[in-house]
Amino acid sequence: MTIVEAGLQPGLASGRIDPPSGRRGVLVATLGLWRTRIGLLLVAVLVGIAVIGPLFAPYGGTEFVGPPFTADAPDTLFGTDKLGQDVWSRFLLGGRTILLLAVVSTLIGLAIGAVVGLVAAYNRGRLDNVLMRTMDVVFAFPNLLLALVAVTTLGRRSWVIVLIVAFTAVPRVARITRGAALGVVERDFIGAAEALGESRSHILGREILPNVAGPLLVEANLRLTYSIALIGALGFLGFGVGLNQPDWAQMINENRPALSTAPWGTLLPIFAIALLTVGVGLVADGLGRAIAGVDRARPT
Amino acid sequence: MGIAKFVLKRVLLGVLTLVVVSIVVFALTQALGDPVEAILGREAQPASVAAMREELGLNRAVITQYSDWLSGLVTGDPGISYTNGVPVLEVLGDRIWNSLFLMLVSALVSIPISIAIGTLTAARRDTAFDSTSSATSLVLASMPEFVTGLLLIVLLATNVWQVFPAVVRIRPGEAPWVDVGALVLPVLTLTLGVVPYVSRVMRASMIEVLESDYIEMARLKGLPERTVVWRHALPNAIGPTLQVIAINIAYLAGGVIVVENIFNYPGIGLALRDAVTDVNVPVVQFIAMLIAAIYVVVNLLADVGTILVTPRLRTRLQ
Numbered sequence: 327m328t329i330v331e332a333g334l335q336p337g338l339a340s341g342r343i344d345p346p347s348g349r350r351g352v353l354v355a356t357l358g359l360w361r362t363r364i365g366l367l368l369v370a371v372l373v374g375i376a377v378i379g380p381l382f383a384p385y386g387g388t389e390f391v392g393p394p395f396t397a398d399a400p401d402t403l404f405g406t407d408k409l410g411q412d413v414w415s416r417f418l419l420g421g422r423t424i425l426l427l428a429v430v431s432t433l434i435g436l437a438i439g440a441v442v443g444l445v446a447a448y449n450r451g452r453l454d455n456v457l458m459r460t461m462d463v464v465f466a467f468p469n470l471l472l473a474l475v476a477v478t479t480l481g482r483r484s485w486v487i488v489l490i491v492a493f494t495a496v497p498r499v500a501r502i503t504r505g506a507a508l509g510v511v512e513r514d515f516i517g518a519a520e521a522l523g524e525s526r527s528h529i530l531g532r533e534i535l536p537n538v539a540g541p542l543l544v545e546a547n548l549r550l551t552y553s554i555a556l557i558g559a560l561g562f563l564g565f566g567v568g569l570n571q572p573d574w575a576q577m578i579n580e581n582r583p584a585l586s587t588a589p590w591g592t593l594l595p596i597f598a599i600a601l602l603t604v605g606v607g608l609v610a611d612g613l614g615r616a617i618a619g620v621d622r623a624r625p626t
Numbered sequence: 627m628g629i630a631k632f633v634l635k636r637v638l639l640g641v642l643t644l645v646v647v648s649i650v651v652f653a654l655t656q657a658l659g660d661p662v663e664a665i666l667g668r669e670a671q672p673a674s675v676a677a678m679r680e681e682l683g684l685n686r687a688v689i690t691q692y693s694d695w696l697s698g699l700v701t702g703d704p705g706i707s708y709t710n711g712v713p714v715l716e717v718l719g720d721r722i723w724n725s726l727f728l729m730l731v732s733a734l735v736s737i738p739i740s741i742a743i744g745t746l747t748a749a750r751r752d753t754a755f756d757s758t759s760s761a762t763s764l765v766l767a768s769m770p771e772f773v774t775g776l777l778l779i780v781l782l783a784t785n786v787w788q789v790f791p792a793v794v795r796i797r798p799g800e801a802p803w804v805d806v807g808a809l810v811l812p813v814l815t816l817t818l819g820v821v822p823y824v825s826r827v828m829r830a831s832m833i834e835v836l837e838s839d840y841i842e843m844a845r846l847k848g849l850p851e852r853t854v855v856w857r858h859a860l861p862n863a864i865g866p867t868l869q870v871i872a873i874n875i876a877y878l879a880g881g882v883i884v885v886e887n888i889f890n891y892p893g894i895g896l897a898l899r900d901a902v903t904d905v906n907v908p909v910v911q912f913i914a915m916l917i918a919a920i921y922v923v924v925n926l927l928a929d930v931g932t933i934l935v936t937p938r939l940r941t942r943l944q
Contacts, residue, residue, distance in 0.1 A: 361764070463646045468880025471898075471917055475651055478902050478910045479659025555770030559884050562772045563899050578776065585792075586784045593780065600773045607768025 352540065355616035362616075365608025372602040376421025383415040387572040395584040395591075404590035408580045409570070416572040417594045423573050424561070424599075427484060428553040431491035435553075436546050438492070439499025444530045444538075446500065447507035458504065461497035469494040469552070470559050477565050484567045491556050495549045502545045506538040540617040547610030551603045558599050574598055629933065629940070636929055640922045647918045648699070652692050655907050656684070664905040665708070682708065699915060705908035714912045718897055722916070724802045725886070725893030729878045729920075731809065732816035737871055740821045741864065744828020748836060748863075749855050763822035771881055775815040775888040783811060793890040802891075812889045816881050820874045827870040832863040865935045872928025879920040 356362050384403075385391055392399035394410045403414040442461070446454040469491075476490045510516065511534065519533050560566060561575025574595035581591030655661070662678050663670075679685045683694075698704055704714045747756045766774065783792035794808040802809070835841060836859055844854045886895030894913050901909035933940055 361761075463643050467647060467650075467918055467921065468877070468883070470880055470883055471914055472650075472654075474883070474898060474902050475910060475914050476654050476659075478905060478907060479655050479661050479664040481659070481664065551768050558770050559772055562884070563887055563902075565902065578772070582776070585779065589780070589785055592776070596773055596776050596780075600769050600777065603770060603773070604765050604768045607764060611764055 352613075352616050355619055356612050359612040359615060361608045362612030365605045365610075365612060368601050368605025369609065372421065372598060372605060373425065375418065375598065376425045379418035379421060383412075383418040385412040385415040387411070387416055387419045388570060389415070395581075395588040397588040397590065404594065405588050407577070407588075407591040408584070413577075413581075413588075413591045413594065416577060416591075417574070417598070420572040420574045420577055420595065421598060423567060423571065424554065424557050424575060425602075427488055427491070427557050427567070428550060431488045431557075432495060432546065432550045432553045434488065434492035435495025435549060436499055436542070439496040440503045440535070440542060441530075442496065442500040443503025443505075444507055444534055447504045448511050448526075448530060448534065454504075457500070461500050464494070464497045469556050473556060473560055474563070474565070477560070482560075482565050482567055487557060487560065487567060491553050494556065495553065499542070499545055499549065502541055503538055506541040507534050510534050510537045540613075544610050544614045544617065547606050547613065551606045551610070554599065554603050554606070632933065633930055636926050640926050643922055644915070644919060648696055648915060649692075651911055651914045651918075652695060655911060656691060656695075657688055661708075661905060661907045695911070699912070704912040704915075707909055708906045709904050714908050717909060718894060718912070720799065721893050721897050724796070724891065725882050725895060727802050728809075728812060728816070728882055728886070728891060728893060729875070732813050732820070732878055732881075733875050735813055736817040736820040736874075737824065739817065740824035740871075741828055741860075741867075743821065743825040744867075745832050745855060745860060745863070747825070748829045748832030749851075751833060759825070763825060766818050767822035771815060771819050771884045772888060774818050775811070775885060778811050778815060779888070794892070795890075796892050798892075808889075812885050812891055815885050815888065816878055819881055820877065824867065824870055824874050827867045828863065831866045832859060835859045835863040865932065868928050868932045868935065872924050872931075876921045876924040879917045879924070883917075 388409075388411060390410045391402060391412045392406045392410055394406060394408055396410075397405040399406045402412050404417070405413050407413050407416060442457055446457040472494060473487065473490045476486055480486045516529065516533055519529050524533070557566075558575040561573055562579050564576075564579050566573050566576040566579075577595045578592050578599075581588070585592050661682065662675055662684060666675060666678065676685075683691065686694075695705065702715070706712070707714055707717045710717075743759060747759050750756055769777075779792045780786060782789045790810045791805075791808045792811070794802075794812065795805065796802055836855070841854060841859055844858050845851070849858070882891075882893060883895035883898055885891065886893045887899055890896065894916065897909065898913045900906070901913065
């Protein structure tokens with residue numbers, strides 16, 4: 327099978343199995359799915375609110391504008407919150423932190439997980455065993471629990487939260503990368519690269535990594551929804567970064583007691599987090615389907 | 627013989643996992659972080675810091691602190707609460723059972739629903755029912771539990787309709803099932819977190835079974851499709867999904883943390899948030915180990931269960 331496949335691949339000489347047209351094919355197929363389009367639209371709107379929303383905030387994040395928990399406070403769009411601050415302004419200001427922390431921690435987790443997975447798949451044997459068993463141990467722990475244990479005495483600092491969230495992403499990314507890479511390390515062009523005396527980092531980064539980019543991209547999107555969920559859950563439980571800083575998850579936590587009388591302080595951030603995670607999830611699903619579809623169409 | 631050895635191996639691996647988890651929990655709370663600094667703040671008087679270290683036994687060697695804590699855990703004495711000097715087990719008391727009850731009910735509700743939805747969507751593949759349920763589960767699977775739970779409160783307890791209570795009121799010493807209506811939303815939130823994953827795997831497994839030769843055979847014999855699906859295909863399709871079912875039951879052990887806080891349900895999740903807020907390290911450590919132990923045990927049972935219901939794997943061991 328490998329020989330037939332290699333014979334059919336025009337990109338063999340350059341050491342790549344996926345010719346550029348194949349990758350563009352995935353992109354076209356991904357964008358052709360309605361779920362991807364809706365997902366991208368949702369992500370664009372929510373990221374837009376988080377990034378440029380602060381420019382349109384009518385009041386400061388901690389400015390006192392009226393009596394607390396008043397849905398129809400004068401000169402406000404959505405009323406006031408627990409401390410008499412403007413709900414709409416805090417909503418516009420509150421997306422940046424969660425989005426930034428989630429993206430940074432996902433990228434760190436993705437990088438470490440990919441390295442672990444590639445090394446495990448390429449080396450096999452005992453190193454593979456030790457690495458993957460270690461990953462299993464991390465699996466034996468709910469992510470939120472680990473984060474709560476960490477903030478108990480290390481405190482609610484942003485680096486603590488970023489590192490813990492990144493850490494929880496590593497095992498899944500490692501497992502997915504390893505699984506995808508196991509099929510690649512067997513191929514002829516890896517042997518060819520070894521025979522040419524290429525360095526190990528070259529083989530891992532330039533030969534194997536491009537061929538597992540698809541599954542890794544899907545996983546990146548999935549990990550991003552989990553990171554948003556985890557950082558959001560911490561904020562919701564009252565362990566977000568910074569006291570009284572405008573933040574979607576913390577807004578939910580603070581304004582929830584007035585859900586029936588002044589609902590917008592809770593509803594706006596709930597809708598925002600819901601649509602953001604659903605958007606990223608839809609993109610991940612679209613990508614996954616497109617990659618699986620293109621794989622199936624490939625001659626074997 | 628083969629099975630006994632396999633079970634023993636898995637139990638040892640589970641114990642090893644818990645030992646590693648205990649090192650991580652201890653390191654994060656007592657070695658990397660400093661309980662005294664977290665309680666008193668950075669500007670505390672050195673004299674009061676020293677006194678508190680002495681009082682809490684934190685001036686001993688780290689390795690002694692760890693081994694004392696671990697042997698306490700094993701012998702059923704996980705320490706004394708920092709906030710009121712009461713033994714940790716007494717602080718938690720009924721809360722452990724309340725949480726286990728919530729997990730159990732959620733598992734009993736969500737697993738049959740997932741299996742039914744997976745089976746139905748597989749039997750009616752590519753119909754409107756199939757695509758609607760696939761889209762719904764995709765949306766539900768992406769949303770964090772606190773978002774699902776709060777949306778349920780908005781929809782069913784406060785702003786839109788007021789069908790179910792938004793908070794659970796269980797007094798200390800009261801059984802969690804005294805007010806069944808109050809349990810609906812917490813259980814529903816956890817169920818919505820499980821069903822998308824389990825039903826998706828169940829659907830895939832079912833499709834594979836329905837395309838196999840012996841199902842074709844049953845159809846050719848003229849059995850009604852309902853009998854073919856539910857009596858012949860279903861038992862064979864469940865085996866491969868056991869692992870995913872277990873992962874999702876284990877997920878419930880973590881899911882209760884958020885859900886209990888949404889609905890004010892008096893279990894270990896609510897206790898955990900309070901303990902983290904108060905830097906009550908012994909309580910945090912114990913709840914962490916308890917949830918990790920539930921995780922490990924559930925996964926162990928799933929591994930053994932998968933072996934027992936899959937003849938091919940069973941014979942390979944012998």
